[in-house]
Amino acid sequence: MRILIIYFSMSGRTKKVVETIFEGLKGHDVQIERIEYPMKARNIIxxxxxILNGDLSDFTYNKIIENLAPYDLIFFGNPVYGGRQPAIFDGYLTKAQNINGKKFVIFCTCRFLAGKTLELMQTEIEKKGGIVANKRVFKGFFRIKMTKAQNFAQELSQELL
Ligand SMILES: Cc1cc2nc3c(=O)[nH]c(=O)nc-3n(C[C@H](O)[C@H](O)[C@H](O)COP(=O)(O)O)c2cc1C
Structure with missing residues (x-):
């Protein structure tokens, strides 16, 4: 099974979760791709x-992630901005190809409230024919407990892989 983990992280909290999940999926064929943004988070807003219309020219990422055909399972992780996902998630889905029939795992990181972030992300994926197999909020005001990410990876290994 080929797994792709795509993530967006400004201050590194989502990155840390991704790295912990990656560790927990050792032994599987996992590729990690980060989407980067050189400006301040408020510029995304x-x-x-x-961005929502799919103009991702301000972001840098490996163009390989625009075609999901080679992957069996796709993770997408991002922070919560204003109770929802950052526009890059929606913009990316506008650009990505071969979403139909693909299984996704979605997650977000936040400090206090995730709002409807994961529900909104799921709706967007389903609109394109994707299937959300699992989802998780990683919350922590000062820090996110990495045991939560370890447990999530273990759960996924048993359920999906
Ligand atoms: C513009 C902006 C909006 C945010 N809105 C929320 C929010 O609505 N709820 C919340 O709990 N945290 C919010 N946060 C905090 C981030 O979601 C949180 O720190 C996240 O883990 C950052 O991830 P990163 O380090 O991967 O960028 C916001 C942060 C920024 C910069």
Whole structure:
């Protein structure tokens, strides 16, 4: 099974969760791809319309992630911005190809409230024909407990792999 983990992380909290999940999936064929943004997080909010429409020119990422055909399971992780996912998630889905029939695991990191983030992400994936197999919020005001990410990886190994 080929697994792709795509994530967006500004201050590194989502990155840490991804690295912990990756450790927990050792022995599987897992590729990690980070989407980076060189500006401040608030610019994502002010440029929301452009990003939602699939203009990702301000972001840097490996173009390989635009075609999901080679993968059996796709993880997408991002922070919560204003009770929802950052526009990059929606913008990415606008660009990505071969989502139909693919299984996804979605997760987000936040400090206090995730709001409807995962539900909104799931709806967008389902609109494109994808299937959300599992999802998780990683919450922590000062820090996210990495045991939660370890447990999630273990759960996924038993359920999906
Ligand atoms: C613009 C902005 C909006 C945010 N909105 C929320 C929010 O609605 N709820 C919440 O719990 N945390 C919120 N946060 C905190 C981030 O979701 C949290 O710190 C996240 O883990 C950061 O992930 P990263 O380090 O991978 O960038 C916000 C942070 C920023 C920069």
């Amino acid at each position: 002010s440029n929301q319309e452009k």
